[in-house]
Amino acid sequence: MEIVESDIIEVKTKVMNLALNMESMNILAIYVHNLIQDFTEDESGAVTPIRSRYIHLEPHGFTPSHISELLRGQQVNESQHIGERIANKINRSLTKDRTLREPIFVNVHVEFVKERRLVLPSEVPASFEVFQRLVEEHRVDLKGDKETQCSICIEDLSKSQQSIIKMPNCLHIFHQNCLFEWLSQKNSCPLCRSFVQPRIKK
Ligand SMILES: [Zn+2]
Ligand SMILES: [Zn+2]
Structure with a gap:
């Protein structure tokens, strides 16, 4: 902090x-x-x-x-x-x-x-580790899922060709591009504001 x-x-x-x-x-x-x-x-x-x-x-x-x-x-x-x-x-x-x-x-x-x-850590841009973790571990495929929206751009995620990210803690779903633009300002979920932590190294 x-x-x-x-x-x-x-x-x-x-x-x-x-x-x-x-x-x-x-x-x-x-x-x-x-x-x-x-x-x-x-x-x-x-x-x-x-x-x-x-x-x-x-x-x-x-x-x-x-x-x-x-x-x-x-x-x-x-x-x-x-x-x-x-x-x-x-x-x-x-x-x-x-x-x-x-x-x-x-x-x-x-x-x-x-x-x-x-x-607060959530008010500063997300670190490189956060972006890396989301890309490596939290990209999801929505095929078969019920219809859902990216609440940043209000588009239907199932019709999109873009990569989709499911947030690690709150499980909210966004387009990768939409989410990364947000995370370059604040390290939190755009919908519920929960803090996105970098991966905890073992
Ligand atoms: Zn979007
Ligand atoms: Zn959330």
């Missing part, structure tokens, strides 16, 4: 009006979260916050360069990229929602998500 890690940066913004008599400047509040997201085989993952930081800023304008500069000052990674995303979102809100008037209050959540995904 293999663990694949990927980094995702999520930026969520909420733009609100400020009471005019209370404030005369725009306010930008940025919360930075570092999260680890673990996905186990049944996809029920746990989210663990590691660190959160609150930045209260009063910029003169919501330009990408200004926001990036403020983020850089707070040692936030990828400040330029995040600054651009925040500025774009704020400007989009201001054009879309005509009720918004500066000065505004902007609440931003930046989440650095490290996604760790457990890759």
Whole structure:
């Protein structure tokens, strides 16, 4: 089994009006979260916050360069990229929602998500040994069998000139070509998802 890690940066913004008599400047509040997201085989993952930081800023304008500069000052990674995303979102809100008037209050959540995904053996291509085993030991002749279908291409297997494979564990039947195309992506039965193991050497 293999663990694949990927980094995702999520930026969520909420733009609100400020009471005019209370404030005369725009306010930008940025919360930075570092999260680890673990996905186990049944996809029920746990989210663990590691660190959160609150930045209260009063910029003169919501330009990408200004926001990036403020983020850089707070040692936030990828400040330029995040600054651009925040500025774009704020400007989009201001054009879309005509009720918004500066000065505004902007609440931003930046989440650095490290996604760790457990890759099961059935989610990777079948190994050479699996293909070899299927060809050598699981080719079947359907002559005399009752009518049956290859559920990958929905064709009648008994009328086909192609080689036919019967899966070792679940006994599901497919055209060899149809099945091998599937197995080059996932090492499992296309119908019931049971894992296809390579031959156990004695
Ligand atoms: Zn087929
Ligand atoms: Zn099956």
